[in-house]
Structure formats: structure tokens, C-alpha cells
Amino acid sequence: LEKLPSIAKLAEFIESALPETDQTAPPAATQVREEMDAIPATDISLATTDAQREVWLASLIDDDVSRTYNEARLLRLTGFLDVDALRRALQYIVDRHDALRATIAADGGAQLIRSNVKVDLPVEPVFVSDASDAVEDKFEGLLSDSIALVFNLEEGPLFRFRAYQLGNDKWAVLLVAHHVVADGWSWAVILDELGEIYSAFASGKEPPQTPRLL
Numbered sequence: 001l002e003k004l005p006s007i008a009k010l011a012e013f014i015e016s017a018l019p020e021t022d023q024t025a026p027p028a029a030t031q032v033r034e035e036m037d038a039i040p041a042t043d044i045s046l047a048t049t050d051a052q053r054e055v056w057l058a059s060l061i062d063d064d065v066s067r068t069y070n071e072a073r074l075l076r077l078t079g080f081l082d083v084d085a086l087r088r089a090l091q092y093i094v095d096r097h098d099a100l101r102a103t104i105a106a107d108g109g110a111q112l113i114r115s116n117v118k119v120d121l122p123v124e125p126v127f128v129s130d131a132s133d134a135v136e137d138k139f140e141g142l143l144s145d146s147i148a149l150v151f152n153l154e155e156g157p158l159f160r161f162r163a164y165q166l167g168n169d170k171w172a173v174l175l176v177a178h179h180v181v182a183d184g185w186s187w188a189v190i191l192d193e194l195g196e197i198y199s200a201f202a203s204g205k206e207p208p209q210t211p212r213l214l
Contacts (some may be wrong), residue, residue, distance in 0.1 A: 044112075066150050101157070103154055114156070121162070123162070124164050125165045142164065146176065
């Protein structure tokens with residue numbers, strides 16, 4: 001099977017599953033924390049930011065409000081997809097970005113950064129018939145349902161990933177995270193890294209070592 005047309009630039013295949021957000025400035029909840037490289041692999045607790053507390057409080061109103069904070073990105077891919085390499089790349093990113101391993105305390109005052117959070121990448125074939133319209137209709141329903149699932153901010157994880165096989169060489173990969181841990185700027189960073197890290201794993205190489213981020 002043919003490899004992705006531009007495997008090293010996986011993020012070029014992105015289309016937003018939700019309206020685009022401002023990606024020009026870092027969010028209050030996302031700060032570069034290079035000094036955390038030396039911290040042992042144990043759970044740590046940090047104070048939430050004002051922005052995080054506002055999002056947390058609004059999410060308590062009801063599930064409908066909470067799901068409006070689900071940030072989603074959709075990758076449409078054509079060609080061969082190395083699912084295992086993609087899962088490993090996503091795990092690498094979650095291990096690297098402390099914010100993706102965060103949950104919010106019951107009172108909203110702190111975020112618990114868990115030392116280890118396992119990444120699952122379920123793969124769902126979407127084969128209805130030879131009619132591409134039928135495949136797309138079914139896929140759109142599955143996509144909407146997955147995006148709308150409400151996150152438990154206290155229990156976590158506050159992200160989920162899904163892969164959908166739409167044909168022999170057609171794929172869609174859904175990435176969803178709650179706004180309390182990721183926003184438009186965060187997604188720009190994550191997706192840029194995902195292309196590079198996936199390319200490395202798919203080629204049998206190790207990804208470049210970079211500082212951990214919060």
C-alpha cells in the first residue's frame with residue numbers, strides 16, 4: 001500500500017470539526033515548563049488558572065453547556081495509515097504535554113497532573129455499501145456522537161481519540177479534548193508535533209527529544 005502523500009506533514013490534512021479558534025497566542029492554561037523535565041514520574045497538583053476556573057464553573061451548569069467546550073479536530077487521510085504508529089505518537093504527545101494528563105479538583109481550585117495516562121485509539125470501520133454517500137452519512141452520525149460525549153472533569157481523561165476507516169485507503173482521525181486543558185493555540189502545537197512524531201514512528205525511528213510542556 002502507498003504511504004500518505006506527505007507523511008511528515010500530517011497536520012496539513014487537518015480540518016476543524018468545530019469552528020476555528022484563535023491560534024496566535026498561548027492560552028492562560030498552557031505554559032512552557034522546561035523545569036518539569038527533572039520532576040519524577042509522580043502525580044502532582046497545581047493551582048488552576050483564572051481561565052480554567054471560569055471554564056470549569058461554566059461546565060457545571062449542565063451537560064449541554066459542558067459539551068460546548070469540547071474542542072475537536074478531524075484529520076482526513078488518504079493512503080496507508082499505520083494505526084500503531086499513530087497510537088504511539090498520540091501516547092508520546094500525551095506523555096509530553098502535562099495539561100493533557102490533567103483533571104480538575106472537585107472545587108475547581110487545583111488540577112491534578114497524572115504521571116501516566118494510557119491512550120486508546122479505537123478503530124471503527126465505516127463500510128455501509130459501495131455508495132460513498134451512505135458511508136459519509138453514517139460517519140457524520142458517529143462523528144457527532146463522539147464529539148458530543150461529555151467529559152468528567154474530575155475523573156478524566158479530558159481527551160479522546162478515534163480512527164474511522166471510510167474505505168480501503170480512506171481514513172478519518174478524530175481528536176477531542178476539553179477546553180479546560182486545550183484550546184486553539186494548544187491544538188496548533190499538538191498537531192504540528194503529531195505529524196513529526198508519527199512520521200518518525202512510522203519510519204521506525206525515535207522522535208526528537210523536546211522539553212515537556214504544561
